[in-house]
Amino acid sequence: MNLSCLHAAPPPEKTLSFPTAFFNKLQRHLYGVRTHLLFLLILIGLSIGSRVAQATPFMPTSDDQVLERLRTKPLDAQTVALRQMRLELSRSPQNLPLATKLAQRYIEQGRITADPRYNGYAQAALLPWWNQAQPPIAVLVLRATIRQSIHDFDGAVTDLNQVLKLDPWNGQAWVTRALIHQVRGEYPAAKKDCARLLRISSELVTITCLSGSASLGGQAHQSYQLLQEVLTHVPSATTDEKLWAETSLAEIATRLGQQQNAEKYYKQALALGPDSYLLAAYADFLLDQKRPQEVVTLLKDQTRADGLLLRLALAEKMLPAPIKTHVTALQERFAASRQRGDTVHRREEAIFTLHLLDQPQAALTLAQANWQIQREPADTRILLEAALACHDSTAAKPVLTWLAQMHTEDVALQALQHQLGNKV
Amino acid sequence: MKRYLLFCLSFLLLSCMALPAFAHKPSDSYLKLNVQDTQVQGQWDIALRDLDYAIGLDSNDDGMITWGELRAHQSAVTAYALAHLQILTNQTLCPLKPTNYLVDNHTDGTYAVLRFVATCPQKSDRLEVRYQLFFDLDPQHRGLLQLTSPEQTRTAIFSPDQADQTLALAENPVVQFLQFGREGVWHIWIGFDHILFLLALLLPAVLQRHDKTWEPVADLPTAFKNVLKIVTAFTVAHSITLTLATLGVVQLPSRLVESAIAVSVVLAAVNNVYPLLLGKRWVMAFVFGLIHGFGFASVLADLNLPKSALLLALVGFNIGVEVGQLVIVAIFLPLAFSLRKSQFYQQVTVVGGSVMIGLIASVWLTERVFDLKVLAF
Numbered sequence: 074m075n076l077s078c079l080h081a082a083p084p085p086e087k088t089l090s091f092p093t094a095f096f097n098k099l100q101r102h103l104y105g106v107r108t109h110l111l112f113l114l115i116l117i118g119l120s121i122g123s124r125v126a127q128a129t130p131f132m133p134t135s136d137d138q139v140l141e142r143l144r145t146k147p148l149d150a151q152t153v154a155l156r157q158m159r160l161e162l163s164r165s166p167q168n169l170p171l172a173t174k175l176a177q178r179y180i181e182q183g184r185i186t187a188d189p190r191y192n193g194y195a196q197a198a199l200l201p202w203w204n205q206a207q208p209p210i211a212v213l214v215l216r217a218t219i220r221q222s223i224h225d226f227d228g229a230v231t232d233l234n235q236v237l238k239l240d241p242w243n244g245q246a247w248v249t250r251a252l253i254h255q256v257r258g259e260y261p262a263a264k265k266d267c268a269r270l271l272r273i274s275s276e277l278v279t280i281t282c283l284s285g286s287a288s289l290g291g292q293a294h295q296s297y298q299l300l301q302e303v304l305t306h307v308p309s310a311t312t313d314e315k316l317w318a319e320t321s322l323a324e325i326a327t328r329l330g331q332q333q334n335a336e337k338y339y340k341q342a343l344a345l346g347p348d349s350y351l352l353a354a355y356a357d358f359l360l361d362q363k364r365p366q367e368v369v370t371l372l373k374d375q376t377r378a379d380g381l382l383l384r385l386a387l388a389e390k391m392l393p394a395p396i397k398t399h400v401t402a403l404q405e406r407f408a409a410s411r412q413r414g415d416t417v418h419r420r421e422e423a424i425f426t427l428h429l430l431d432q433p434q435a436a437l438t439l440a441q442a443n444w445q446i447q448r449e450p451a452d453t454r455i456l457l458e459a460a461l462a463c464h465d466s467t468a469a470k471p472v473l474t475w476l477a478q479m480h481t482e483d484v485a486l487q488a489l490q491h492q493l494g495n496k497v
Numbered sequence: 498m499k500r501y502l503l504f505c506l507s508f509l510l511l512s513c514m515a516l517p518a519f520a521h522k523p524s525d526s527y528l529k530l531n532v533q534d535t536q537v538q539g540q541w542d543i544a545l546r547d548l549d550y551a552i553g554l555d556s557n558d559d560g561m562i563t564w565g566e567l568r569a570h571q572s573a574v575t576a577y578a579l580a581h582l583q584i585l586t587n588q589t590l591c592p593l594k595p596t597n598y599l600v601d602n603h604t605d606g607t608y609a610v611l612r613f614v615a616t617c618p619q620k621s622d623r624l625e626v627r628y629q630l631f632f633d634l635d636p637q638h639r640g641l642l643q644l645t646s647p648e649q650t651r652t653a654i655f656s657p658d659q660a661d662q663t664l665a666l667a668e669n670p671v672v673q674f675l676q677f678g679r680e681g682v683w684h685i686w687i688g689f690d691h692i693l694f695l696l697a698l699l700l701p702a703v704l705q706r707h708d709k710t711w712e713p714v715a716d717l718p719t720a721f722k723n724v725l726k727i728v729t730a731f732t733v734a735h736s737i738t739l740t741l742a743t744l745g746v747v748q749l750p751s752r753l754v755e756s757a758i759a760v761s762v763v764l765a766a767v768n769n770v771y772p773l774l775l776g777k778r779w780v781m782a783f784v785f786g787l788i789h790g791f792g793f794a795s796v797l798a799d800l801n802l803p804k805s806a807l808l809l810a811l812v813g814f815n816i817g818v819e820v821g822q823l824v825i826v827a828i829f830l831p832l833a834f835s836l837r838k839s840q841f842y843q844q845v846t847v848v849g850g851s852v853m854i855g856l857i858a859s860v861w862l863t864e865r866v867f868d869l870k871v872l873a874f
Binding site: 129130131132133135136137138139140141142143144146147148189190192193194196197200203223377379402405406409410412413414415 | 563
């Protein structure tokens with residue numbers, strides 16, 4: 074890991090004889106202009122470089138040449154069902170039950186495949202109601218889910234508030250709002266929302282929801298034990314509920330430094346089915362354990378999802394013989410996302426910029442902007458790592474103060490706190 | 498009730514957990530438009546994945562799109578895409594005609610590449626683009642436009658909320674004029690050779706030669722007159738050659754020009770120590786100013802001048818050079834005038850300074866003649 078910000082520091086001064094000193098002084102006056110020019114030259118160089126790197130359009134030579142693979146599996150029941158529903162909806166676009174059902178299926182598909190296009194398809198299904206100030210409750214809940222997925226947290230919370238006012242028994246709205254609060258680091262508010270699930274939903278869902286925010290707000294051990302107990306007593310839970318609970322247990326165990334327990338729950342959860350969030354969390358765990366080879370095995374076929382590609386590239390850098398093949402691809406993806414005006418990838422871009430581009434100052438700027446939007450442990454961690462790399466105690470200070478207020482228990486964050494305390 | 502909610506809960510439960518940070522690249526298309534007079538050359542890269550969702554490309558439903566399948570859908574793809582794009586000038590449509598059908602690899606998959614040409618009824622300084630591709634199927638789709646005209650390149654993003662955009666093809670002339678003016682100022686300030694030449698000529702301007710030694714001039718008007726003569730001669734001369742070279746009337750190889758500029762600095766410096774052209778420094782300023790003008794012209798040429806705005810750029814740049822030059826003079830004259838009587842100024846500054854300027858320029862001369870690199874500036 075490169076921990077230097079030296080390129081941002083002024084050039085070292087030496088004692089020089091008169092003429093050299095005079096011209097150095099002159100040069101220093103022009104330093105701003107010269108760096109400006111240098112920057113311009115680099116930009117021009119980059120634009121030429123990227124033009125060279127970009128392939129030119131071509132005409133394939135054979136009709137059999139495969140250009141794109143849409144699915145990894147042959148036509149499955151899910152795809153056929155979605156097509157059928159889409160066709161039906163196109164005939165009667167005002168059919169609310171059908172539209173919400175299709176939107177739900179798209180969102181679910183989006184989670185499994187990690188393809189954001191499905192969120193757009195879901196939004197399209199809801200188009201007749203999308204821009205209404207007070208759409209039907211089912212549409213509001215789905216709109217909130219889609220809005221939070223593009224980090225429009227304020228918009229999502231507004232929708233959910235509206236739902237809960239009209240229908241205080243809407244479990245989906247409570248759990249979605251709780252998770253938004255948790256992502257933003259508002260743990261007391263998250264716990265309050267989770268508690269409302271007690272009489273609406275199952276015990277496992279309620280306790281999983283609660284343990285997520287409680288474990289980050291100073292009650293990690295209690296949350297862990299409680300969730301473990303509830304999980305063993307509910308053999309009838311659905312696969313999704315178990316997946317959520319086990320992923321949560323694995324994450325709490327990781328934060329508590331209980332590596333073996335974490336490993337056990339990650340493996341149990343992975344056995345339940347494909348899930349890109351879980352894959353990323355397990356890859357992070359393996360990276361912290363310095364087990365890059367296993368990450369490569371786990372993610373080598375997952376290069377389409379940006380977040381997973383990032384972890385693959387991080388692992389490849391840690392191999393005994395480091396590989397850099399995916400760094401360029403990631404660079405292009407972040408550039409494309411910036412061109413589009415998206416800011417949802419700031420955490421990943423900060424991690425990429427710090428650990429794969431070795432540009433701590435740029436990484437710190439990204440991490441700080443990201444921390445204003447979301448405050449999961451990973452968001453806090455990359456900010457502290459970048460601040461440490463830049464020896465920037467001012468940047469770290471508000472984060473450390475906040476962490477102390479929240480009483481968050483996380484061995485990785487505690488190690489960083491310690492290092493910052495010593496070095497900054 | 499509770500049972501229903503439970504069901505409802507479970508299938509959206511995890512969509513909250515998986516934040517989009519783990520996502521693929523969302524759906525984008527890349528539209529490049531190149532405007533030349535009334536013609537617009539277009540290249541539109543559209544993801545095969547999106548086209549398949551819109552009109553179905555995978556004929557045999559095996560989950561793979563082959564070139565054969567894409568080729569079979571050429572007219573459908575072209576018609577579908579071009580039906581969702583309108584280009585207008587002065588509220589009149591420019592009809593779109595497809596010219597080529599290719600593919601390209603982007604970071605997130607393969608794209609169909611549609612090339613087309615739009616012919617507008619009349620020339621305009623604004624282009625209206627109405628973009629509607631995929632917005633009905635995926636409101637999170639974005640169209641990323643790169644618009645190139647002889648004057649400039651600019652970008653825009655199309656979204657359902659901003660589907661119609663009118664884009665100016667040329668920068669506002671005033672802004673453009675100021676931009677070139679700024680370039681001119683920068684160039685004289687960072688061009689050490691021009692500054693040193695000017696300084697070598699100006700250093701003795703507050704003095705006069707008397708019995709082989711320097712004596713201070715009596716009053717400010719005399720000093721001012723000396724400076725004015727030199728600066729005017731330099732300005733007139735380099736303006737002449739800058740104009741001639743930029744308009745393509747005279748062309749000189751740049752190595753020759755750069756070497757001659759170095760010679761001019763050497764001679765101007767030597768003249769202060771062993772006077773060759775006593776009291777005729779304005780002549781020197783004029784003669785060598787002609788050479789410096791060619792130097793300025795090569796900088797201006799590197800800025801990729803728009804042909805339509807050549808005169809504007811030329812005048813803007815030249816005025817910028819003069820302004821930059823006047824700032825140097827405005828700092829130099831009061832300082833030199835107030836120090837002119839001191840021994841330090843007459844001996845160390847004028848003679849010592851000139852020797853140093855001469856030395857540096859000699860190194861430049863060697864560098865430029867033999868194509869070497871010694872100095873960092």
